[in-house]
Amino acid sequence: MRAELRFTLNGAAVEAFVQPQARLLDVLRDTLGATGTKEGCSEGECGACTVLIDGRAVASCLFPALEAEGKRVVTVEGLRQDNGDPSAVQRAFIDKGGVQCGFCTPGMVMATTALLAENPAPTDDEIRAGLVGNLCRCTGYVQIIDAVKQAAGELATKERS
Amino acid sequence: MTDAAYHRPTTLDAALALKRDEPSARFIAGGTDLLVQLRKRKVAPAPLISLRNIPELCGVSVEDEAIRIGATTSLAELLRHEVIRRELRALGHALWTLASQQIRNVGTLGGNLCNASPAADTAPPLLAFDAAVELAGPKSRRTLPLASFLAGPGKTQLAAGELLSCVVVPRPPRGTQSAFLRQGRVAMDLSLASVAAFICIEDDRKAPVVRLAAGAVGPVPMRLRNAEATLVGRPLDAAALVAAAEAAAAEVSPINDLRSSANYRRRLVRVLCERALRQALGDKEIHHEG
Ligand SMILES: Cc1cc2nc3c(=O)[nH]c(=O)nc-3n(C[C@H](O)[C@H](O)[C@H](O)COP(=O)(O)OP(=O)(O)OC[C@H]3O[C@@H](n4cnc5c(N)ncnc54)[C@H](O)[C@@H]3O)c2cc1C
Ligand code: FES
Ligand code: FES
Numbered sequence: 501m502r503a504e505l506r507f508t509l510n511g512a513a514v515e516a517f518v519q520p521q522a523r524l525l526d527v528l529r530d531t532l533g534a535t536g537t538k539e540g541c542s543e544g545e546c547g548a549c550t551v552l553i554d555g556r557a558v559a560s561c562l563f564p565a566l567e568a569e570g571k572r573v574v575t576v577e578g579l580r581q582d583n584g585d586p587s588a589v590q591r592a593f594i595d596k597g598g599v600q601c602g603f604c605t606p607g608m609v610m611a612t613t614a615l616l617a618e619n620p621a622p623t624d625d626e627i628r629a630g631l632v633g634n635l636c637r638c639t640g641y642v643q644i645i646d647a648v649k650q651a652a653g654e655l656a657t658k659e660r661s
Numbered sequence: 662m663t664d665a666a667y668h669r670p671t672t673l674d675a676a677l678a679l680k681r682d683e684p685s686a687r688f689i690a691g692g693t694d695l696l697v698q699l700r701k702r703k704v705a706p707a708p709l710i711s712l713r714n715i716p717e718l719c720g721v722s723v724e725d726e727a728i729r730i731g732a733t734t735s736l737a738e739l740l741r742h743e744v745i746r747r748e749l750r751a752l753g754h755a756l757w758t759l760a761s762q763q764i765r766n767v768g769t770l771g772g773n774l775c776n777a778s779p780a781a782d783t784a785p786p787l788l789a790f791d792a793a794v795e796l797a798g799p800k801s802r803r804t805l806p807l808a809s810f811l812a813g814p815g816k817t818q819l820a821a822g823e824l825l826s827c828v829v830v831p832r833p834p835r836g837t838q839s840a841f842l843r844q845g846r847v848a849m850d851l852s853l854a855s856v857a858a859f860i861c862i863e864d865d866r867k868a869p870v871v872r873l874a875a876g877a878v879g880p881v882p883m884r885l886r887n888a889e890a891t892l893v894g895r896p897l898d899a900a901a902l903v904a905a906a907e908a909a910a911a912e913v914s915p916i917n918d919l920r921s922s923a924n925y926r927r928r929l930v931r932v933l934c935e936r937a938l939r940q941a942l943g944d945k946e947i948h949h950e951g
Contacts (some may be wrong), residue, residue, distance in 0.1 A: 520667035633761020
């Protein structure tokens, strides 16, 4: 038995036939070929699978695909700017060395994007609280926090100009 | 992955009818507990009835006497709600330290209570605020105090075919302060112990009302009635808070598990209880001896 599912993925309308209890993560990766979103723990703990749904960060490993019906889903593939450049958040992770093996990065970048949309000037504690659901085994987090601060600063400058 | 169905009713009546026709089906709200349990095979595969697309179950309404919270209101929405942050501070504290933005955005208040974990972080504050739950079944509706709804680890008073529709929190009177403190091993871990304190000092002539509750230190989140009793008719000075904290530590029944020993949990209750009372009173009024 398959169910029909339609939603917007990174701005484009998509359609898929999915098992009724399929996870959004599997539909993104296996059905739609959007493999930027990673699977780590499969239990909501690590954040590697973070995507935005109607602007809010969710763990796609715990999200029934059918609940995405009619919603706007954004994955790491959808963050780049119109001219193809990386977003301010992506740029900051590169500049500050917030990426080592890169496995956590798509989730980190999505969670940071959601965090800054809700709180454009977070304190260090607010950054830690905002990213508490994203684990990184490589960086030790210091560079990630630096990256979030750089991105916040850049977005604030853009806002002013 | 199963081929089992995933239903998305859009009214409460339709959800109840689906459950009546398919008693083996399970309700799912945010799924942040249930989908993990299904994946770990702690729960057998089953058809799922989603409660997420039912407007009458979702949202906060602030009335004169009570704040009504629809069961499927997300934890994140509650945390953003201005009246909740202002009047139900202890609940706000609990939401702030509960899981991550990813989980709070989909996890619901009803799911946290119906999952009935002894460590459910929204329960101690709601017990301290003397909240009630409204249950909807195929034939009738009923209201229970939250304290009697929670029946044991993973157990509630929900009858077959019934669901939780709304959590009703009485508006705290003016002069109310509240606080919630928890201790986990690391961020994002379940609480080892938690304490919520509610203190209402309406005016100087009236005796203060104090309610205390604890989580993760018994089969269900519980009111700390003995600790509350020690404070009746007594000025809320430093010695009183210590006595209450000691009574709290004596009345909880924590277990040993892989997260911590029972003994450590009991000590945590003493410390958290005193600190939560102190925080609710506003540190300035209390002086620490030594
Ligand atoms: C990584 C991670 C960290 C977490 N950390 C915490 C934490 O720190 N503190 C904490 O308390 N919790 C924590 N949780 C648990 C969970 O997120 C919460 O309990 C959440 O509120 C559950 O809500 P839900 O809507 O996702 O429930 P669901 O998973 O949808 O449902 C849970 C159970 O309740 C039933 N149910 C749900 N809604 C209703 C209803 N309205 N009527 C009848 N039955 C219903 C379901 O059938 C199911 O059995 C964590 C979870 C994860 C994955
Ligand atoms: S894979 Fe989803 S949170 Fe780890
Ligand atoms: S960069 Fe390797 S896990 Fe974060």
